[in-house]
Amino acid sequence: MNHSMINAGVTMNSLQRKLDLIANNLANLNTTGYKRQDATFDDLLTSIKAQQNKTLPGRLTPSVLPIGSGARLTGIKLDLSEGSLTATGNPLDLALQGDVMFEIGVPAVVQGEDGEPQIAHEAAWTRNGAFRLSPVGDEDGNVMLANASGYPVLDVGSAPIVVPAGSDVTVDGLGNVYVKTPEQDEPALYTTLKLVRVTRADLLEAKGEGLYAYPAELMEPAVRATLTEEIDLNFPGAEQSGIAVLSGHLEGSNVDLITEMTELINVQRAYQLNARALASSDEMMSIANRLRG
Amino acid sequence: MMRGLYAAASGMIAQQRKHDAATNNIANVNTPGYKAVNTVMRTFPEALIRAIRTGENGRSAPIGRLATGVFAEEYLPLFVQGDVTATGRATDLALVSNIRVDGLAFDAAGRAVTADGETVWQPQAFFAVANADGEVRFTRDGRFAVNEAGEWVTGSGLRLLGVNGQPIRTAIDPADIQITATGLMLDRNTGEPLVGDDGANLQILISVVEQPYSLIREGNGVFYLDNPAGVRPLAADEGAEVKQGYTEKSNVDPLQATVDMMTALRMYEANQQVIQMYDRILERTVNDIGKLF
Numbered sequence: 001m002n003h004s005m006i007n008a009g010v011t012m013n014s015l016q017r018k019l020d021l022i023a024n025n026l027a028n029l030n031t032t033g034y035k036r037q038d039a040t041f042d043d044l045l046t047s048i049k050a051q052q053n054k055t056l057p058g059r060l061t062p063s064v065l066p067i068g069s070g071a072r073l074t075g076i077k078l079d080l081s082e083g084s085l086t087a088t089g090n091p092l093d094l095a096l097q098g099d100v101m102f103e104i105g106v107p108a109v110v111q112g113e114d115g116e117p118q119i120a121h122e123a124a125w126t127r128n129g130a131f132r133l134s135p136v137g138d139e140d141g142n143v144m145l146a147n148a149s150g151y152p153v154l155d156v157g158s159a160p161i162v163v164p165a166g167s168d169v170t171v172d173g174l175g176n177v178y179v180k181t182p183e184q185d186e187p188a189l190y191t192t193l194k195l196v197r198v199t200r201a202d203l204l205e206a207k208g209e210g211l212y213a214y215p216a217e218l219m220e221p222a223v224r225a226t227l228t229e230e231i232d233l234n235f236p237g238a239e240q241s242g243i244a245v246l247s248g249h250l251e252g253s254n255v256d257l258i259t260e261m262t263e264l265i266n267v268q269r270a271y272q273l274n275a276r277a278l279a280s281s282d283e284m285m286s287i288a289n290r291l292r293g
Numbered sequence: 294m295m296r297g298l299y300a301a302a303s304g305m306i307a308q309q310r311k312h313d314a315a316t317n318n319i320a321n322v323n324t325p326g327y328k329a330v331n332t333v334m335r336t337f338p339e340a341l342i343r344a345i346r347t348g349e350n351g352r353s354a355p356i357g358r359l360a361t362g363v364f365a366e367e368y369l370p371l372f373v374q375g376d377v378t379a380t381g382r383a384t385d386l387a388l389v390s391n392i393r394v395d396g397l398a399f400d401a402a403g404r405a406v407t408a409d410g411e412t413v414w415q416p417q418a419f420f421a422v423a424n425a426d427g428e429v430r431f432t433r434d435g436r437f438a439v440n441e442a443g444e445w446v447t448g449s450g451l452r453l454l455g456v457n458g459q460p461i462r463t464a465i466d467p468a469d470i471q472i473t474a475t476g477l478m479l480d481r482n483t484g485e486p487l488v489g490d491d492g493a494n495l496q497i498l499i500s501v502v503e504q505p506y507s508l509i510r511e512g513n514g515v516f517y518l519d520n521p522a523g524v525r526p527l528a529a530d531e532g533a534e535v536k537q538g539y540t541e542k543s544n545v546d547p548l549q550a551t552v553d554m555m556t557a558l559r560m561y562e563a564n565q566q567v568i569q570m571y572d573r574i575l576e577r578t579v580n581d582i583g584k585l586f
Contacts, residue, residue: 003313011320040436040540041324042448043317045512051366056335060414060506061367062519065310068317068512071324074448075436081381099468199466202384202438218441227441229466270322273547277316280558284312287565288305292572 003067004281008274010070014041015271017073022264025255033128033210034253035078036260042074078204078212083127083254085246091170092145094129095251098243100195100231101125103154104147104211121152121160123219125196127251128210133169141165145177149209155191156232163190174233175245193245197229296361298571300337303362304564307334310365312557318550326375326434326514327543329550330368336360372403372417372505375433375544377536383468384445386435387539390418392501393532403505417505418533421498422451422515423460429521431500433541434514439467449513455489456496456526463487463495472497474534475527497535499527 021037028034049065085095096102105121112118131153134146145153145161152160161177163169168180170187175195178187198204204212213219218227231243311332321327339360343353377387392415397405403415419431430451437445437453443462445453452460456476463470463478471481476497478487486494502508503523508516518524527533 004309004316007313007316007320015323040448041321042434042514043321043324043327043510043512046510048509048511056366059367060333060369062507062509064509065365065368066510067313067368068321068330068510070317070320075438077382077438079382099466197466200439200441201466201468203441223441266323269547270319273319273322273551276551277319277554280554281312281316283558284309284561287562291565291568 002281002285003069004284005278007068007070008278008281010044010072012271012274012278014071014073015267015274018267019264019271021076022260022267025260026257026264028253029255029257031128031210031253032130032250033083033126034255035080035127035206035212036253036255037076037206038079039073039076041071044069044072077202078206079254080201080204081254083252085249086252087249089248091247092131092133093248093250094131094171094193095246095249096127096129096195096243097246098241100197100243101127101212102129102147103158103194103196105152105154105158105160106207106211107151121154121158122213123154123158123224124151124207124211124213125198125204126210126212130250133163133167135165136160136162143167145169147210154194156194156230157191158194161191161193171245171247173244173246174238176234192232192234195231195233195243195245197231198227199229200227203227295571295575296359298568300360300362301564301567301571303337303364305561305568307363307365308557308561308564312554312561314365314368315550315554315557318545319547319554321543322545322547322550324434324514324543325436325540326432327545328370328372328375328433329543329545330370330510332365332553333367333369334363335366337362337364368510369506370508370510371544372415373401373544375541377539377541379539381538383470383537384437384439385538385540386420386437386472386497387536387541388418388420388433388435388499388533389536389541390433390533392416392418414505416501416503418527419500419502419516421454421500422447423454424451424515428517429454430511430515430517431502431508431524432515435535436540439463447514449515451513451515454498456498457489457491457493458498459489459491461495461497462490472535472537474536475499475529476535499533499535500524501527501531501533 025036046066046068051063055063104124106124107119108122109117110120130148133143134150136142136144142162143165155161163179164181166182170178175193177190179190180187207213314330314332318329337360339358342356342359345353347354399405399415405413422430440446445461455461469481471479478495489495511517
């Protein structure tokens with residue numbers, strides 16, 4: 001019997017999860033390159049009660065009674081719209097215009113060909129361009145371009161950008177990296193940043209630390225190639241795409257406080273309504289229990 | 294014996310069903326494309342009651358007609374349009390459905406009366422989606438995601454169908470797809486129509502269900518038809534259109550749902566009181582009639 005109570009309970013659980021999502025968005029109001037998450041609800045599977053096959057006159061629906069059982073949270077998606085830009089003046093703070101991302105190599109221990117564990121770089125994408133030079137740890141004291149977590153930023157050849165210590169690194173609007181080593185007088189073109197455009201944004205997963213990637217089975221190089229496009233701004237005609245790398249700027253979070261607060265109020269009221277429904281079904285059970293005075 | 298005792302019990306069960314429906318409406322105040330349900334009650338068939346051996350020549354004399362209870366016969370979905378809100382996502386589609394039928398003027402509830410006095414319900418437009426078994430389902434929840442194969446799927450993985458009856462499959466980034474009011478898919482950059490695997494233009498199938506009350510709710514935002522004869526593709530200029538970047542919100546009125554819930558609770562309580570009343574009468578009958586001391 002007690003559909004109402006199950007219904008309200010299940011739905012409160014779903015609303016709680018939506019509340020968690022909103023709280024996470026609000027917590028990242030000031031996180032560089034953060035993309036807000038959004039979710040929606042779906043009504044839950046209906047149990048269909050058979051009724052006697054004879055349809056009485058005046059009845060409009062077929063002779064079954066479909067009883068719903070609440071709502072669940074579904075369709076958790078990233079909102080990849082752009083955040084606002086802030087000027088920082090630091091030449092290694094990079095912001096992206098247009099729907100592309102930087103590729104970062106996340107170190108992971110994998111089984112090598114000789115059976116020995118070795119460190120490989122798994123690709124992940126980010127809009128957080130707060131980069132810095134971080135020591136590679138080799139004998140020459142070389143440094144590499146890395147993100148705030150210390151993971152290497154990859155170039156068009158999917159390799160870390162390693163430069164001698166003491167070099168000046170600058171990036172132009174096309175993503176070209178210029179390096180001026182202490183021995184050189186003029187900066188020279190060193191490499192180009194890898195800019196990736198994901199074509200199945202709905203499948204992206206947040207990996208934490210501002211990194212996003214497809215689920216592991218879609219990150220296999222052959223599959224990944226079909227679901228992403230590499231953008232090289234040095235190709236003629238690329239300037240029409242509206243994509244650019246802005247040095248000295250950072251992209252803020254795309255969380256809009258007003259939207260989130262409105263959503264919060266909405267979810268909180270829905271939660272209250274369901275709590276009322278739960279209390280009401282509890283009252284009904286109490287009434288049934290009091291049948292014998 | 295005590296006929297009213299059973300009538301009151303059936304009343305409690307029917308009010309419980311009404312409460313379940315109101316709770317489910319409350320649970321789905323935030324579910325896109327959800328259609329509120331109303332509970333329709335019906336009295337038990339009437340019976341003619343006669344008094345035995347009180348008429349002429351000892352024959353039974355009629356007392357009158359009596360219906361001995363009530364039951365919740367059907368849950369009537371309310372197919373009125375939900376509010377359409379902007380989300381800005383290229384894969385969010387809302388259907389605005391106001392299908393015109395020659396010679397009929399529908400009221401706000403989608404009802405019209407013909408010259409013959411017959412009540413006609415307004416046909417409704419739906420997206421057609423296919424489940425894992427390839428069966429066609431109908432939905433107004435247009436929050437789609439594009440999976441790795443390029444298919445447009447609902448939150449529960451049902452695939453959106455095109456006018457050729459096959460799932461829609463797009464290769465390019467969904468953000469670059471523009472969808473016209475008739476469901477035709479265009480490349481936003483070139484303005485050219487997208488073509489499917491069979492070489493024909495990709496167009497979303499919009500199905501018109503002639504008698505919306507013949508739809509059975511399945512859960513997960515979809516309905517199905519036992520008899521697929523009452524469905525046809527949308528004709529041109531019929532009064533339904535696709536809006537890209539919008540979703541249709543639930544058409545549940547939280548106030549109405551709360552009032553329904555409170556009414557059901559109090560009616561349940563009233564029926565319980567009647568049962569207690571009968572219990573007291575029976576107690577008198579058993580314990581007090583013929584009591585000497």
